[in-house]
Amino acid sequence: MTSAAVRRTPAEKHEERRRALAESALTTLGELGYARASLREIAANSAFSHGVVHYYFTDKLDLIVTCVRQYKATCVHRYDGVVDEATTPDGLARAFASALVRSVVDEAPMHRLWYDLRAQAMFTDELREAVLAIDATLEEMVWRVVERYADLAGAAPVVGPAAAYGLLDGLFQQALLGHLTARPGALAPLEGEVVRLLPTLVAPVGHHRHAPLAPP
Amino acid sequence: MTSAAVRRTPAEKHEERRRALAESALTTLGELGYARASLREIAANSAFSHGVVHYYFTDKLDLIVTCVRQYKATCVHRYDGVVDEATTPDGLARAFASALVRSVVDEAPMHRLWYDLRAQAMFTDELREAVLAIDATLEEMVWRVVERYADLAGAAPVVGPAAAYGLLDGLFQQALLGHLTARPGALAPLEGEVVRLLPTLVAPVGHHRHAPLAPP
DNA sequence: CGATCGTCTGGACGGTTGTCAAGACATTGA
DNA sequence: TCAATGTCTTGACAACCGTCCAGACGATCG
Structure with missing residues (x-):
C-alpha cells in the first residue's frame, strides 16, 4: 500500500x-x-x-x-457566471432567462428526473431528506439571482427566497413539460416571462409596499 | 331488456x-x-x-x-364559487388563496398523484394526451380567477393564461411538498404569496406597460 | 323450472425485479 | 513464484407484476 x-x-x-x-x-x-x-x-x-x-x-x-x-x-453554481458578469438589471434578467431556456433544451432528461424524484418524495419518505436538500440548494441558487438583480436595480426584494424559487420553478417546469411533450415552440414564452417576473420581485428601496415576507 | x-x-x-x-x-x-x-x-x-x-x-x-x-x-369548477361570490379584488384574492390552502390540506393525496402523473408523462408518452388535457383545464380554471380579478380591479391582465397558471402552480406545488414532508407551518406562506402575486398579473387599463404576451 | 347471459372469483402463466452468493479474474503483497 | 486480497461476473432465488382463463355464482327470461 x-x-x-x-x-x-x-x-x-x-x-x-x-x-x-x-x-x-x-x-x-x-x-x-x-x-x-x-x-x-x-x-x-x-x-x-x-x-x-x-x-x-x-x-x-x-x-x-x-x-x-x-x-x-453539478447544478449548484450553474448560473453564477451569469450573476457575476451582469452589469445592468435588464441584462441580468435576459442572460438568466436565456440560460434557463438553454438548460431546458440541453439537460431535459436531468430536469425531468428531478421532477420525478421530487414527486416520488411526496410518497416515499426515504427520498425526502435528499430531495429537500437539493430543493434548498436550488432555492439559494435562484435567490442569488434575485439579490443580484435587486442590487443592480437599486431595489430590495419584496418576496422571500422560497416564493421567488416557487414562482420561477413553476414557469420552468411548465416550459419543460411543453418542450418534452408538444411542439418546439413551447420554450419561447419562458424567456419573456422570466424577464417580466424579475421586476415584480423587487421594489425601489424606501418605496417598497411590503416588507420581505421571509427575511433571509 | x-x-x-x-x-x-x-x-x-x-x-x-x-x-x-x-x-x-x-x-x-x-x-x-x-x-x-x-x-x-x-x-x-x-x-x-x-x-x-x-x-x-x-x-x-x-x-x-x-x-x-x-x-x-371533480376539480374543474372547484373555485367557481369563489369567483362568483367575490365583490372586491382583494376579497377575491384572499378567498382564492385560502381555498388553495384548504385544498392542499384536504386533498393532498390527489394533488401529489397529479404531480406524479405529470412527471410520468415526461417519460411515457401514453399519458401525455390525458395529462395535457387536464393541464389545459387547470390553466383555464386559474385564468377565470385572473380575469375576474382584473375585472374587479378595473384592470387588464399583463400575462397570458399559461404564465399565470405556471406561476400559481409553482407556489402551489411548493406548498404541497412542504406540507407533505416537513412541519405543519409550510402552508402559511402560500396564502400571503398568492395575495401578493395576483396584483402583479394585472395593470390598470390604459396604463399597462406590456401587452398580454399571449392573447386569450 | 331450466337455460342463458352477464358478472365475478381464484388461480395460474410468463416475465421482471431486487437481492444475494459462489466462483472467476486480476492485481498486489511477501 | 505463490498466496491473498480486492474486483467483477454469472447464475440463481423469492417475490411481485400484468394478464389471462376456466369455472362458479346469480339474476333474468322463455
Whole structure:
C-alpha cells in the first residue's frame, strides 16, 4: 500500500468507481425515469454487469440517493457566471432567462428526473431528506439571482427566497413539460416571462409596499 | 331488456361500476403513487377481486387514464364559487388563496398523484394526451380567477393564461411538498404569496406597460 | 323450472425485479 | 513464484407484476 508509483490511494479508487457508476446511472435514470429504471438496465448502459451494483452500493435506494446528490453538485453554481458578469438589471434578467431556456433544451432528461424524484418524495419518505436538500440548494441558487438583480436595480426584494424559487420553478417546469411533450415552440414564452417576473420581485428601496415576507 | 321496473339500463350499470372502481382506484393511487399502486392492491382496497379489473378495463393504462379523467371532472369548477361570490379584488384574492390552502390540506393525496402523473408523462408518452388535457383545464380554471380579478380591479391582465397558471402552480406545488414532508407551518406562506402575486398579473387599463404576451 | 347471459372469483402463466452468493479474474503483497 | 486480497461476473432465488382463463355464482327470461 506504500508504493510511490500509485498516486491514487486504493481506498479512493473505490470512491472513484462509485462516482463513475452513479454518473452512468444518472443518464439511464434520466432516460427511463425512477420507476422504469431497473438495476439491470442501469448496469447494461454502463461498463459493468448488474451484480456490481451491490458491491458499490448497499441498496437500490443508496444508488438513487447517491445519484441525486451527485446531480445536485453539478447544478449548484450553474448560473453564477451569469450573476457575476451582469452589469445592468435588464441584462441580468435576459442572460438568466436565456440560460434557463438553454438548460431546458440541453439537460431535459436531468430536469425531468428531478421532477420525478421530487414527486416520488411526496410518497416515499426515504427520498425526502435528499430531495429537500437539493430543493434548498436550488432555492439559494435562484435567490442569488434575485439579490443580484435587486442590487443592480437599486431595489430590495419584496418576496422571500422560497416564493421567488416557487414562482420561477413553476414557469420552468411548465416550459419543460411543453418542450418534452408538444411542439418546439413551447420554450419561447419562458424567456419573456422570466424577464417580466424579475421586476415584480423587487421594489425601489424606501418605496417598497411590503416588507420581505421571509427575511433571509 | 324491456322491463319497465328497471330504471337503470343494464348497459349503464356497467358504466356505473366502472366509475365506482375507478374512484376506489383513485384513493389507492393517491396513497401509493403511480409506480407502487399495483392492480392487486387497487382491487384489495375495493370491494372486488383483482381479476375484475380486466373485465371493466382493457389495460392498466386504461384504468389509470380513466381515473385521471374522472379526477379532472371533480376539480374543474372547484373555485367557481369563489369567483362568483367575490365583490372586491382583494376579497377575491384572499378567498382564492385560502381555498388553495384548504385544498392542499384536504386533498393532498390527489394533488401529489397529479404531480406524479405529470412527471410520468415526461417519460411515457401514453399519458401525455390525458395529462395535457387536464393541464389545459387547470390553466383555464386559474385564468377565470385572473380575469375576474382584473375585472374587479378595473384592470387588464399583463400575462397570458399559461404564465399565470405556471406561476400559481409553482407556489402551489411548493406548498404541497412542504406540507407533505416537513412541519405543519409550510402552508402559511402560500396564502400571503398568492395575495401578493395576483396584483402583479394585472395593470390598470390604459396604463399597462406590456401587452398580454399571449392573447386569450 | 331450466337455460342463458352477464358478472365475478381464484388461480395460474410468463416475465421482471431486487437481492444475494459462489466462483472467476486480476492485481498486489511477501 | 505463490498466496491473498480486492474486483467483477454469472447464475440463481423469492417475490411481485400484468394478464389471462376456466369455472362458479346469480339474476333474468322463455
